[in-house]
Amino acid sequence: MEKAILGLDIGGTGIKGGVLINGHLEDIRSIATPARESKQFILETIAEFIETYTAYDLVGIGVGIPGLVDVREGIVLGLSNIPAFQHVELKKFLTERFSKPVFINNDANCFASGVHKFGVGRKFNHLVGLTLGTGIGGGIVINGHLYSGVNSAAGEWCSATYLDHDFEHYCSGKFFDKYYHSKPKALAKLALTGDPVAIKAFEEYGHHLGELIKHILYALAPEAIILGGSIRKTYPLFKKSLLKSLSTFNYPTVIERLQILPSEMDETAIHGAVALVELEDVVVNS
Structure with missing residues (x-):
């Protein structure tokens, strides 16, 4: 059997997995998350x-969770969409069950x-x-290493106050639901036909996202923002x-060197989960 790393992306509606073999992500699978069941049932x-x-020769398991995590101990501190999954010793459970290194x-x-x-x-x-997406999340790479902060809370700009609410309210799918009573995908189709309301929705969205990125630039001044x-x-x-x-940012030389790039990969969370295993130092909180 070829050696493989298993990556899991655990969300409120689905659990997706894939194995990294010789640098390639393969065998993507998914199941529904039993979000309303007990903690033990979910485990x-x-x-x-x-x-x-x-069937694969797994050398390690990486797990991505949409919530705060005690990265060092592998404890899931809480998931807003899975009520029973609070203070779950997931690393201990999986390590004892499979006798493999686990990183969360x-x-x-x-x-x-x-x-x-x-x-x-x-x-x-x-x-x-x-x-x-439905919400907004942020991750930070500094000097080539993932910076998680305390309890993996670094990059949580979603909760920062903005206008009359927070950035997630204006920079995620919630913006389109709240102010245009539609989903981004449906509005995008209308915008491409020249619909003025749909075009305006994305113009406003872009402004709000630009304001968020300016906050990020003041704190970190990264080389790139990847969407x-x-x-x-x-x-x-x-x-x-x-x-x-972004043109109103106070330091234009920072903007000149900034690249904003959409990700070309659809399974980036799983790729990132396997990277936790490949690069063990990225799970350090400092």
């Missing part, structure tokens, strides 16, 4: 899913790690990954207004 579901990959981190951190290791972020030493999540596919529709917002 057993994850274990049973992993068992479907035991926030899914947005996994995204940043994945694009840096395998995607368009490979050429940058300093980058920020932003996942734009992930489903909304990244609509980047051409909001690129102009985003760049217009």
Whole structure:
């Protein structure tokens, strides 16, 4: 059997997995997350899913979680979409069950790690990954290493106050739901036909996202911002207004060196999860 690393992306609606073999991600599978069940039921579901990959010679397991994680101990501190999954010793459970090294981190951190290791972020030493979907998440790579912060909370700009709410309210799919009563994908189709309301929606979205990126630039001044999540596919529709917002940034020489790139990979969270195993130092909190 070929040696493989298993990566898991655990979300509120689904659990996805894939194995990295010789640098290539293969055998992508998914199951529904039993989000309303007990903690033990969810743990057993994850274990049973992993068992479907035991035909491979697994050398380690990486896990991305949409919530805060005690990275060093591998404890899931809480998931907003899975009520019973609070303070779960997931690393201990999986290590005892499978006798493999297990590494766990926030899914947005996994995204940043994945694009840096395998995607368009490979050429940058300093980058920020932003996942734009139902919510918004952020991951930080500094000097080529993932920086997670305490309890993997670094990069949580989603909760920072902005206008009358927070950045997630204006920079995720919630913006389109709240103000245009539609999904980004549906609005994108209308915008491409010249619909003025849909075009305006993406212009406003780009402005808000630009304001978020300016906050990131003041703190970190990275070489690149890599966009992930489903909304990244609509980047051409909001690129102009985003760049217009960035044009007011106080340090134009920083903007001149900044690259904003949509990720070309759809399974970046799984790539990032396997990167946790490949690069063990990325799970250090400092």
